[in-house]
Amino acid sequence: MRHESDPVHCDATCIAIRHAESADIPALLAIEEQSFATDRMTQRNFRYAIRQAKGVVLVAYRQVPKVQEWPPCHQPAAYGVVGFHAGTPFARLTSFAVAPDERGQGLGRSLLAALEKAAADHGCRGMRLEVRADNAAAIALYTAAGYRRFSVYPDYYEDGMAALRLEKLLSPGH
Numbered sequence: 001m002r003h004e005s006d007p008v009h010c011d012a013t014c015i016a017i018r019h020a021e022s023a024d025i026p027a028l029l030a031i032e033e034q035s036f037a038t039d040r041m042t043q044r045n046f047r048y049a050i051r052q053a054k055g056v057v058l059v060a061y062r063q064v065p066k067v068q069e070w071p072p073c074h075q076p077a078a079y080g081v082v083g084f085h086a087g088t089p090f091a092r093l094t095s096f097a098v099a100p101d102e103r104g105q106g107l108g109r110s111l112l113a114a115l116e117k118a119a120a121d122h123g124c125r126g127m128r129l130e131v132r133a134d135n136a137a138a139i140a141l142y143t144a145a146g147y148r149r150f151s152v153y154p155d156y157y158e159d160g161m162a163a164l165r166l167e168k169l170l171s172p173g174h
Contacts (some may be wrong), residue, residue, distance in 0.1 A: 009103045020050050020057035027076045035097040038158040055083040056118045060111040077102040080115045091119035092127035120170040130163040142166050
């Protein structure tokens with residue numbers, strides 16, 4: 001068992017995931033601003049999702065050894081918001097972003113897997129999402145994770161861009 005005084009042995013690939021807290025909102029807004037030109041979540045949206053919504057908001061961050069940084073950084077580098085709705089077996093990924101300087105390093109994959117597990121643990125049979133038709137990096141992430149397109153929403157975003165609707169079936173205890 002590790003004690004608080006023991007050193008953390010971890011390299012740059014150590015990723016930690018936790019539930020978002022209200023204190024994370026400024027960091028989440030910064031990620032949102034860096035990631036999306038339009039259709040952004042607001043402080044109010046994040047506050048509601050964290051405090052009151054039926055769903056889960058998870059954040060991912062790179063966990064660093066205490067010897068390299070004190071206090072340890074638990075600042076979110078990525079977040080995901082999933083809603084659970086009565087009457088449907090599908091959870092809905094409503095927002096997901098990774099800070100630009102953290103992309104391509106596994107945070108998104110790890111966070112998406114944790115969100116899927118939370119949905120499966122909640123009893124959801126699958127997860128659905130919308131993604132901009134021109135967001136090749138996000139589409140590649142979702143496709144690699146097993147999501148498949150089932151529909152398109154034309155003119156979905158503020159700027160008129162279409163949204164691809166993707167879904168993935170989840171196994172219990174994902």
